[in-house]
Amino acid sequence: MADFSLDLNEDQLQIQMWVHDFAEDVVRPVAHEWDEKEATPWPVIEEAAKIGLYSWEFFAQAFADPTGLTMPIVSEELFWGDAGIGLSIFGSALGVSGIVGNGTPEQIAEWVPQCFGTPEKIQLAAFAVSEPDAGSDVSSLRTRAVYDETKDEWVLNGTKTWITNGGIADIHVVVASVEPELKARGHASFVVPPGTPGLSQGQKFKKHGIRASHTAEVVLDDVRVPGSCLLGGKEKLDARLARAREGKSSKVQAAMATFEASRPLVGSQAVGIARAAYEYALDYAKERKQFGRAIIENQGIAFKLADMRMEIDASRLLVWRACWMARNGKTFTAGEGSMSKLKAGETAVKVTDEAIQILGGYGYVREYPVERWHRDAKIYTIFEGTSEIQRLVIARAISGIHIK
Numbered sequence: 001m002a003d004f005s006l007d008l009n010e011d012q013l014q015i016q017m018w019v020h021d022f023a024e025d026v027v028r029p030v031a032h033e034w035d036e037k038e039a040t041p042w043p044v045i046e047e048a049a050k051i052g053l054y055s056w057e058f059f060a061q062a063f064a065d066p067t068g069l070t071m072p073i074v075s076e077e078l079f080w081g082d083a084g085i086g087l088s089i090f091g092s093a094l095g096v097s098g099i100v101g102n103g104t105p106e107q108i109a110e111w112v113p114q115c116f117g118t119p120e121k122i123q124l125a126a127f128a129v130s131e132p133d134a135g136s137d138v139s140s141l142r143t144r145a146v147y148d149e150t151k152d153e154w155v156l157n158g159t160k161t162w163i164t165n166g167g168i169a170d171i172h173v174v175v176a177s178v179e180p181e182l183k184a185r186g187h188a189s190f191v192v193p194p195g196t197p198g199l200s201q202g203q204k205f206k207k208h209g210i211r212a213s214h215t216a217e218v219v220l221d222d223v224r225v226p227g228s229c230l231l232g233g234k235e236k237l238d239a240r241l242a243r244a245r246e247g248k249s250s251k252v253q254a255a256m257a258t259f260e261a262s263r264p265l266v267g268s269q270a271v272g273i274a275r276a277a278y279e280y281a282l283d284y285a286k287e288r289k290q291f292g293r294a295i296i297e298n299q300g301i302a303f304k305l306a307d308m309r310m311e312i313d314a315s316r317l318l319v320w321r322a323c324w325m326a327r328n329g330k331t332f333t334a335g336e337g338s339m340s341k342l343k344a345g346e347t348a349v350k351v352t353d354e355a356i357q358i359l360g361g362y363g364y365v366r367e368y369p370v371e372r373w374h375r376d377a378k379i380y381t382i383f384e385g386t387s388e389i390q391r392l393v394i395a396r397a398i399s400g401i402h403i404k
């Protein structure tokens, strides 16, 4: 028998069906309502916690899959249900990847369960990198972390913006500059534990899409955290800073390491939105009659659907490849993580746009879900690195040239 297979195994199929049922029965029926409310869908998160979907045990089990495919399968199904609600449930995973990507085993064991809490006391996590003047250019962060040796505490000051779960999270993972002259190589990640004084929510943003997901500024005003909250520990940081001062190359910086790992999963979310719109448009095109025949009988419509399906399948394969590579310790030599997120994000925008076209006027109004999917899709060419930044990563990787 051949070693290579794209067949999902029994466990993966079961989990896929389980999440699909949750997306169909619990998420979809309330998607429109929470989009209109523009508020965190606590009852849905509670349901997800009750069945164990929102729990660190589930995430640990899913990430342990040696093929790397369980997580993208799960997030595709959940985001097929609704992206705003999906991000409210999976937004904590961003904070988790910040901890897992940079923390010691002890820190991971201490903080990751707290990113979820329990079904009785749900907790959320956030990953705070972006700032008003540092979006794509992460190297120019202004948030400072200063070590107070007398108390073995770090003092954080600055303002983060566009933070998913910002201010409502229990655990904030904050990337700050320890040594600004070293730019991105002088950054470090910190856990800010629940209830730490000095951390507050600034403006909450009203958005174009994924409106059930909370996005806000996070203000850090003399936030003091114990030395143990520096992810990776002081010794490792000091060694890294010393190497950077000498101009020696060091491993990828704190925020970048997290993004590389999380991009393919963000891509799988976009695949879920695109698939929702494609399936809806396909059914609609078979039902809707104009000129005495179903509109799908026109090549002009049928070919659109063929392209939509092809682009979705191509996106999923790129996502699966990147997740398999990441799980199996393969190095991304051609920006494969970025490729998967870029392709999936742009496909979601294109496919949802075509879905509106296929529904005509019905695609443009809020009684139908297609316009919401289109609004939701757009964020996937912006967050976790814009499409331009993904192209930059790929171009640099394949050329070895520091393209600007």
Ligand SMILES: Cc1cc2nc3c(=O)[nH]c(=O)nc-3n(C[C@H](O)[C@H](O)[C@H](O)COP(=O)(O)OP(=O)(O)OC[C@H]3O[C@@H](n4cnc5c(N)ncnc54)[C@H](O)[C@@H]3O)c2cc1C
Pocket (backbone or CB within 6 Å): 094, 127, 128, 129, 130, 132, 134, 135, 136, 137, 161, 162, 163, 164, 165, 207, 215, 379, 382, 383, 384, 385, 386, 387, 388, 389, 392, 404
């Ligand atoms: C809903 C939402 C949720 C978010 N969640 C989080 C979160 O949880 N945590 C977090 O830290 N951040 C989060 N972000 C921030 C997000 O990652 C940034 O918005 C994104 O990185 C882009 O930064 P910017 O908005 O400052 O745009 P800019 O960096 O100012 O970019 C503006 C435009 O210039 C282009 N551009 C910039 N530099 C180059 C270049 N070198 N070459 C070519 N083009 C370039 C960009 O591609 C873009 O088209 C979120 C944002 C949104 C909108």
